[in-house]
Amino acid sequence: MKLSKIKSYLLDLPVTERNSIISEIVKLSEVRTDIVCNFQKIRRDVLNNKQGECPHCQHTKYVKFGFKSGSQRYKCKSCNRSFTEYTGTWIAGLHHKDKIDDYLNLMVQEKSLDKIKVVLEINKKTAFDWRHKILSSISDIDDDEFTGITESDETFFLHSSKGIKVKNRNPRKRGGSSSKRGINKEHIAVIVTQDRKKNLDLSVATCGRLKKINIEKAIGNKISDHTILCTDGHVSYKGFAIDNKVEHHPLRSDLKQFVKNEVYHIQHVNSTHRRLKKWIDYKFWGVSTKYLQQYLNWYKLKETLKDKKYIAKSFAEKTIENLSYNFKYKNIEIEYQILISTQL
Numbered sequence: 001m002k003l004s005k006i007k008s009y010l011l012d013l014p015v016t017e018r019n020s021i022i023s024e025i026v027k028l029s030e031v032r033t034d035i036v037c038n039f040q041k042i043r044r045d046v047l048n049n050k051q052g053e054c055p056h057c058q059h060t061k062y063v064k065f066g067f068k069s070g071s072q073r074y075k076c077k078s079c080n081r082s083f084t085e086y087t088g089t090w091i092a093g094l095h096h097k098d099k100i101d102d103y104l105n106l107m108v109q110e111k112s113l114d115k116i117k118v119v120l121e122i123n124k125k126t127a128f129d130w131r132h133k134i135l136s137s138i139s140d141i142d143d144d145e146f147t148g149i150t151e152s153d154e155t156f157f158l159h160s161s162k163g164i165k166v167k168n169r170n171p172r173k174r175g176g177s178s179s180k181r182g183i184n185k186e187h188i189a190v191i192v193t194q195d196r197k198k199n200l201d202l203s204v205a206t207c208g209r210l211k212k213i214n215i216e217k218a219i220g221n222k223i224s225d226h227t228i229l230c231t232d233g234h235v236s237y238k239g240f241a242i243d244n245k246v247e248h249h250p251l252r253s254d255l256k257q258f259v260k261n262e263v264y265h266i267q268h269v270n271s272t273h274r275r276l277k278k279w280i281d282y283k284f285w286g287v288s289t290k291y292l293q294q295y296l297n298w299y300k301l302k303e304t305l306k307d308k309k310y311i312a313k314s315f316a317e318k319t320i321e322n323l324s325y326n327f328k329y330k331n332i333e334i335e336y337q338i339l340i341s342t343q344l
């Protein structure tokens, strides 16, 4: 319908009806701005406000250096090399740069790769690669220490080779079950830790049973004198707490002890387990173990941003916080090989 037609239709309506339609349209446009972002502008603002660094040598002094194909160029005062808004980011070298803002919007809305493929007219492999470049660029390094009561517990995902052809085993349906009883190498342990101030850590830890060293690696650097650890009776957590001299309240589930002194429990963390599994199983129909940590980082970011007004913008900002995406992206395979080589 032409704009002039819509206008005349609106003008013909009684005032109250017209106003109510207009207010609905305003609401819609608010929803739209919630999910709009402009990656190039976000990055350019960071660099122009002298809050960025040279992507080649991390020096913080650089000057504007003209334009190149619609991009602002900068020149580093230390290494003398030039760069643009895109250099060092996950977008560097991508074709279809004009589609990245829409891609980020669709990703934040958790649209499927098939849907994105159709809307943006890109192939599915591109949609998949972009997703993992973006996830690799999300900083998973935060030094926030856990303070106060801190719940930690592991949950298990069955090993999945989704998207990869596997010999000697029929593909498992979503979720599925292990071919052996008990916890074994087909179970991928994920440690979830959270305090009651919304600090959250999600770490793919090992194949099979959890050991003290896995807990140390996942959360050892986030434990302090201010941490009060609350876990189940797992012996590895006891050892970890003793090693780190941290106050520890293990719950005796064998005695049906689910809450101790009214405050010590692991119900928040168990609720996170459930929501995380539901998200992985029903939003993505399961994910390949190789990419599991990437999705955990996405889930964590999603939790962090859920109260933000401009989620896509905040999401885009997070993807430029560290420029080491390329290292992480290329390391996915190596990390996976290390994981599956861990023994019971």
Ligand SMILES: [Zn+2]
Binding pocket: 054, 055, 056, 057, 058, 059, 076, 077, 078, 079, 080, 081
């Ligand atoms: Zn430099």
